[in-house]
Amino acid sequence: MGQDLAKAGAFASIPALLDRNVKEFGNRPAYREKEFGIWQSWTWAQAAEEIQNLALGLLALGIERGDHVAIIGRNRPAHYWGMVAAQKVGAVPVPLYQDAVAEEMEYVLENCGARFVICGDQEQVDKVIEVQEKIHHIEHVIYFDKRGLRKYDHSHLHWYHDIQEEGRVAHARFEDEMAKREAELTYDSKCVMLYTSGTTGRPKGVVLSNRNIIESAKNSSEFDNLGGNEDILAYLPMAWVGDFIFSLGQAMWTGFCVNCPESADTLMSDLREIGPTYYFAPPRVFETQLTNVMIRMEDSGDLKYALFHHFMDFAKAGAGEKYGMPKRKVTTQKRTFEQKMRHGFRYAMGVGFAAEALVENAIRLGVAKLRYGKDVRKHFKAKDPMGLKLYNGSLQEYFKYRCGDVLVYGPLKDTLGFGRIRVGYTAGEAIGPEIFEFYRSMGINLKQLYGQTEATVFITVQPDGEVRNDTVGVPAPGVEIKLADNGEIFYRSPGTFVEYYNNPESTADTKDPEGWVATGDAGFFDKKNGHLRIIDRAKDVGKMADGKMFAPKYVENKLKFYPDILEAVVFGNDRDMCTAFINIDLTAVGNWAERNNVAYASYQELAGHPDVVSTIQEHVETVNKSVAEDEMLSGCQIHRFLILHKELDADDGEMTRTRKVRRKVVEEKYAPLIDAFYSGKSEQYIETEVTYEDGRKGSINATLEIRDAAVVGNGNTQGMAAE
Amino acid sequence: MSLDMNANSYVTEDGRTIGPVVMDLKNITLRFGGVVAIKDISFNIREGEIRAIIGPNGAGKSSMLNVISGFYKPQEGEVWFRGAKRPPMRPYQVAQQGLARTFQNIALFDGMTVLDNIMTGRLNHMKTNLLQQAMWWGKAEKEELANREVCEKVIDFLEIQHIRKTPVGRLPYGLKKRVELARALAAEPSLLLLDEPMAGMNVEEKEDMSRFILDMNDEFGTTIALIEHDMGVVMDLSDRVVVMDYGKKIGDGTPDEVRNNQDVIDAYLGVSHD
Numbered sequence: 002m003g004q005d006l007a008k009a010g011a012f013a014s015i016p017a018l019l020d021r022n023v024k025e026f027g028n029r030p031a032y033r034e035k036e037f038g039i040w041q042s043w044t045w046a047q048a049a050e051e052i053q054n055l056a057l058g059l060l061a062l063g064i065e066r067g068d069h070v071a072i073i074g075r076n077r078p079a080h081y082w083g084m085v086a087a088q089k090v091g092a093v094p095v096p097l098y099q100d101a102v103a104e105e106m107e108y109v110l111e112n113c114g115a116r117f118v119i120c121g122d123q124e125q126v127d128k129v130i131e132v133q134e135k136i137h138h139i140e141h142v143i144y145f146d147k148r149g150l151r152k153y154d155h156s157h158l159h160w161y162h163d164i165q166e167e168g169r170v171a172h173a174r175f176e177d178e179m180a181k182r183e184a185e186l187t188y189d190s191k192c193v194m195l196y197t198s199g200t201t202g203r204p205k206g207v208v209l210s211n212r213n214i215i216e217s218a219k220n221s222s223e224f225d226n227l228g229g230n231e232d233i234l235a236y237l238p239m240a241w242v243g244d245f246i247f248s249l250g251q252a253m254w255t256g257f258c259v260n261c262p263e264s265a266d267t268l269m270s271d272l273r274e275i276g277p278t279y280y281f282a283p284p285r286v287f288e289t290q291l292t293n294v295m296i297r298m299e300d301s302g303d304l305k306y307a308l309f310h311h312f313m314d315f316a317k318a319g320a321g322e323k324y325g326m327p328k329r330k331v332t333t334q335k336r337t338f339e340q341k342m343r344h345g346f347r348y349a350m351g352v353g354f355a356a357e358a359l360v361e362n363a364i365r366l367g368v369a370k371l372r373y374g375k376d377v378r379k380h381f382k383a384k385d386p387m388g389l390k391l392y393n394g395s396l397q398e399y400f401k402y403r404c405g406d407v408l409v410y411g412p413l414k415d416t417l418g419f420g421r422i423r424v425g426y427t428a429g430e431a432i433g434p435e436i437f438e439f440y441r442s443m444g445i446n447l448k449q450l451y452g453q454t455e456a457t458v459f460i461t462v463q464p465d466g467e468v469r470n471d472t473v474g475v476p477a478p479g480v481e482i483k484l485a486d487n488g489e490i491f492y493r494s495p496g497t498f499v500e501y502y503n504n505p506e507s508t509a510d511t512k513d514p515e516g517w518v519a520t521g522d523a524g525f526f527d528k529k530n531g532h533l534r535i536i537d538r539a540k541d542v543g544k545m546a547d548g549k550m551f552a553p554k555y556v557e558n559k560l561k562f563y564p565d566i567l568e569a570v571v572f573g574n575d576r577d578m579c580t581a582f583i584n585i586d587l588t589a590v591g592n593w594a595e596r597n598n599v600a601y602a603s604y605q606e607l608a609g610h611p612d613v614v615s616t617i618q619e620h621v622e623t624v625n626k627s628v629a630e631d632e633m634l635s636g637c638q639i640h641r642f643l644i645l646h647k648e649l650d651a652d653d654g655e656m657t658r659t660r661k662v663r664r665k666v667v668e669e670k671y672a673p674l675i676d677a678f679y680s681g682k683s684e685q686y687i688e689t690e691v692t693y694e695d696g697r698k699g700s701i702n703a704t705l706e707i708r709d710a711a712v713v714g715n716g717n718t719q720g721m722a723a724e
Numbered sequence: 725m726s727l728d729m730n731a732n733s734y735v736t737e738d739g740r741t742i743g744p745v746v747m748d749l750k751n752i753t754l755r756f757g758g759v760v761a762i763k764d765i766s767f768n769i770r771e772g773e774i775r776a777i778i779g780p781n782g783a784g785k786s787s788m789l790n791v792i793s794g795f796y797k798p799q800e801g802e803v804w805f806r807g808a809k810r811p812p813m814r815p816y817q818v819a820q821q822g823l824a825r826t827f828q829n830i831a832l833f834d835g836m837t838v839l840d841n842i843m844t845g846r847l848n849h850m851k852t853n854l855l856q857q858a859m860w861w862g863k864a865e866k867e868e869l870a871n872r873e874v875c876e877k878v879i880d881f882l883e884i885q886h887i888r889k890t891p892v893g894r895l896p897y898g899l900k901k902r903v904e905l906a907r908a909l910a911a912e913p914s915l916l917l918l919d920e921p922m923a924g925m926n927v928e929e930k931e932d933m934s935r936f937i938l939d940m941n942d943e944f945g946t947t948i949a950l951i952e953h954d955m956g957v958v959m960d961l962s963d964r965v966v967v968m969d970y971g972k973k974i975g976d977g978t979p980d981e982v983r984n985n986q987d988v989i990d991a992y993l994g995v996s997h998d
Contacts, residue, residue, distance in 0.1 A: 037876035266886035
C-alpha cells in the first residue's frame with residue numbers, strides 16, 4: 002500500500018499523515034484497546050477527532066510552540082493521541098519510561114523543561130507531584146484514569162476528557178491557531194524527543210525530526226511489505242524508539258491498526274486474541290515462551306508428546322524454512338478460483354494425513370504401552386502416516402509439513418498468539434540458535450535487526466529468506482555503513498538523529514560533520530552473503546599476536562548458547578592462540594548426571610568427570626568450526642581449554658553483581674592456569690581463595706586437566722598435533 | 725478532632741461527607757442457648773463512612789455482622805435500617821435491601837470462573853426468569869449485557885482482568901479474597917459488610933486491599949462496616965470504631981478516642997482478673 006501513496010515529503014509531519022489517513026481510510030480501525038473485557042475500537046476519523054479536541058484543549062491551556070510535553074503511562078491510545086496532539090500545536094512529545102522512579106523522572110523532566118505532563122494514572126501523577134517539589138517549570142498535569150485522584154488539588158491537574166471537552170467548546174476560538182501551527186511543521190522540525198536508557202552515564206535526549214521518523218517508517222514498511230491491514234500489539238515501553246516507530250511512525254505511514262492490551266498482566270491472552278501480523282519482542286520474551294512450551298509438553302499426554310517431538314524435529318531439520326514461511330508478497334487482490342482450489346486441496350491433504358497420523362500413532366502407542374507400561378515415553382517414537390509413502394521426494398516432505406501444521410505447528414502458533422504473524426523481529430541482544438530455530442521452523446518469520454535510538458531504530462535488517470541467527474542482516478534501505486580499522490561500525494542514514502538535546506559536546510563526539518555516527522559496536526561483513534555481524538563492544542575487541550582480530554565475547558556467547566556451559570572466559574589478547582576457561586552449568590550437567598547414574602558430591606567433582614570434559618570438548622570443537630567460517634575471526638578458535646574447579650562468583654569479585662565476568666580479575670587470579678595454557682602443560686595444580694556467603698574465607702585446591710581442542714584450517718597447528 | 729457526631733451530616737478532615745445514620749442497632753442481645761454472644765449492644769453506622777468493629781477473639785464481632793446481615797436473629801433489641809424498624813428477615817431479603825457482605829472463610833463457587841462468580845452478585849438486579857435467561861433472547865440478553873458491564877467495571881476497579889476467565893478454585897488466597905470483594909461490590913450495595921478482609925494476607929496484599937477499600941468508599945460512596953484484626957489497618961482506614969469484648973461494647977468513637985480508652989487497652993493488653 003505504501004507505494005501507492007504519494008511520495009514521502011508531501012506529508013511532512015505526523016499530523017499531515019493523520020489527515021491523509023482520515024481521507025483515505027477514515028472508516029478503518031486505527032486503534033483498539035481492550036477495556037472492560039471488550040476490544041473497543043476507534044476508526045481513523047474518530048481518532049483524529051479525539052486528537053483534535055485534545056490539541057485544542059492544550060491550546061486553551063496556553064501551550065507554546067516548541068514546548069515539551071512529557072507523556073508517562075502504559076500503552077494506551079489516549080497516550081499516543083497525546084503525542085500527536087502535541088505535534089499538532091507545534092509542541093514536542095517526550096515519552097518517559099513509566100516504571101522509572103521519581104528521582105529518575107526528575108532528571109529527565111528537568112532536562113527537557115517540560116511545562117505539560119500527560120499521565121496515565123494516579124501512580125504517575127503522584128510521581129510528578131513529588132518531582133514538582135524540586136522543579137517548578139511543570140505547569141499543567143493531565144491525567145487519563147480518574148481513579149483515586151478525586152481529592153487531589155485540581156488547580157493544575159486536569160482530567161484528559163475535561164481538556165478535550167474544553168477543546169470542543171473552544172473550537173471556534175482556537176481552530177485557526179491550530180491550523181496555522183500545523184502548517185508551520187516542516188520535514189525538518191522536531192518530531193519527538195526520546196531519552197536513551199542511559200547505561201553509560203546520564204540519559205541523553207535524542208532529538209528526532211519528522212524526516213527521521215517518516216523516512217524510516219516509509220523505508221522499513223516498504224522493506225517488509227507492510228500494508229494497511231496489519232495488526233500490531235503495542236506493549237513495549239512508549240519511551241523506547243522502537244515503539245514510537247512501530248506504533249506511531251509505521252502505523253501512520255501505512256495506516257495499520259495499533260492494538261493496546263488491557264493491562265500488563267493480560268498481555269499473553271490479549272496477544273492471542275489479536276493475533277498480530279507484525280510483532281516485535283526482545284529475545285528474552287521468546288526464550289520465556291519457549292521454556293513454557295517445553296515445560297507444558299513434558300506434562301502432556303504421551304501421544305501429544307511423541308507427535309510434538311516427531312514433527313518439531315522434522316521442521317527443525319530444514320523443512321520449516323522450506324515450506325513454512327509465509328508468502329512474501331501480500332496481494333490485496335482476491336484469490337482466483339484456481340488458487341482457492343489449490344489452497345483447499347493442500348489443506349485437505351494436511352487434514353487427511355493428520356487424521357491418519359493420529360490414528361496410526363494412537364494404535365502404535367497402545368501397543369507400546371502394553372509392552373513398556375509407564376516407561377512408554379522413553380521408548381515410543383511417533384512415525385509418519387503410512388499414506389505419505391505414496392509420495393516421494395519433495396512432495397512427501399511438503400505433505401508431511403502440512404500434516405505437522407495441522408497437528409502441531411498451527412495449534413501451537415495459535416496458543417502462543419502467533420497464528421497470523423507474517424513478520425516478527427527481535428533485537429537488543431544475541432538470540433540463542435535453538436530459540437531462533439524453534440520459532441522459524443514453526444513457520445514464524447522471525448528476523449533480527451540491529452539498531453539504536455540515534456538511528457531511528459534501523460541500521461541493518463534481515464531480508465526475508467536470508468535469515469540467520471548469528472548475523473543482523475544487510476544495511477536497511479537508505480543506510481550507509483562503514484567500518485573503522487578496529488571494526489567499529491559507523492552509519493549514515495535518513496534516520497540519523499538531529500542532536501542530543503542541549504548537549505553539543507556529546508553530539509559532536511557521536512556524529513561527525515559528514516553525518517557519520519559511531520555505534521560503539523564492533524562488527525564485520527560476512528564475505529559470503531554481505532550480512533553484518535556484531536562481535537562485541539568496540540572497546541573490548543583486541544588483536545592477537547599475529548595481528549588477527551580478537552573478539553572474546555563473540556566466542557564466549559557461542560559457547561554459552563550450550564545449556565551445559567554457564568560461563569566462558571576466553572583469553573588471547575596479544576598472544577599467539579586463544580584459550581578458554583569454562584564453567585559448567587550445575588543444573589543442566591547435574592540433570593545429565595542423574596539420568597546417567599553418575600554420582601558426584603560437588604561442583605568440582607562433576608566438573609572434573611572425564612565424560613563431562615569430553616562433552617565440553619565436543620562443544621568447543623563445534624564452536625571452533627563455526628568460528629573458523631569467518632576468515633576475520635578464525636584466529637579466535639580455542640586451542641586449549643579447561644573446566645574451572647569453582648564457579649565464578651560475584652562474592653569473590655570475579656563477576657559483577659549483574660553477572661558479567663571481570664576479565665582482569667580472572668586473569669590475575671588464575672595466572673598459573675593461563676601460564677600452563679601457553680607453556681603446553683597438560684595439567685596444573687591451583688589453590689584458590691574463596692569467600693563464603695557469610696564473609697568467611699577458605700581455600701580450595703585442585704589439579705585441573707588441560708585439554709587441547711581441534712581447530713580448523715589456518716589456525717595454529719599445535720592443537721592439530723595433539724589430536 | 726471535635727466533630728459533632730449527632731449532627732445529620734458532617735465533613736471529615738479529608739473532605740468526605742458523612743451522611744445521616746443508615747443502620748441503627750438498638751440494645752441487641754444474642755444468645756445461643758445459655759451462652760450470651762452479644763449483650764445489650766447499641767451502635768450506628770452513618771452513610772458514607774467506614775465503620776470498624778474490633779475486639780479480641782470470641783468477642784462477638786462476627787455474630788454482630790451476622791445480626792446485621794440477617795443471618796442471626798437477636799433475642800432482644802431492634803435493627804433500624806434507613807429510618808424504619810427492620811422486621812425479622814431472611815438473608816436474601818436483607819440482600820435485596822442493598823446489603824452485601826464477604827465472608828471470613830471464602831465462600832465462592834470454586835468451579836466457576838471469576839466472571840461468573842461476580843455475575844452472581846448481580847442476582848438481585850435481574851428481573852427476567854429462568855426460562856427467558858435460558859433462551860437468552862430479547863429482554864434477557866439486554867439485561868445480561870447491562871449486568872456484565874457493571875461486573876466489568878468492578879473487575880477493572882479491582883484490577884483482576886488477568887483472571888477474568890480463570891476458575892476460582894485455581895486462584896491463590898489473596899486473589900480469592902479480592903474476587904469475593906468484587907462479587908459483593910457487583911451487587912452495588914448501599915452498605916457493605918466485610919468480615920476480616922485482610923486475614924492471612926501479606927503486607928503487600930494488605931496494602932492493596934486497603935487501597936481498594938478506601939477507593940471504593942471514595943468512588944462509589946459505599947458505606948462500609950468491617951471487622952479486622954490488624955490494628956494499624958483499622959486505625960488508618962476507619963472513621964469510627966466499635967470495640968467489643970466478651971459480647972459487650974467497651975468503646976466507640978474515632979480511632980484516636982478508642983486508642984486512648986483504658987477499657988480497650990485492658991482488653992487488648994490484658995489485666996489480671998481478681
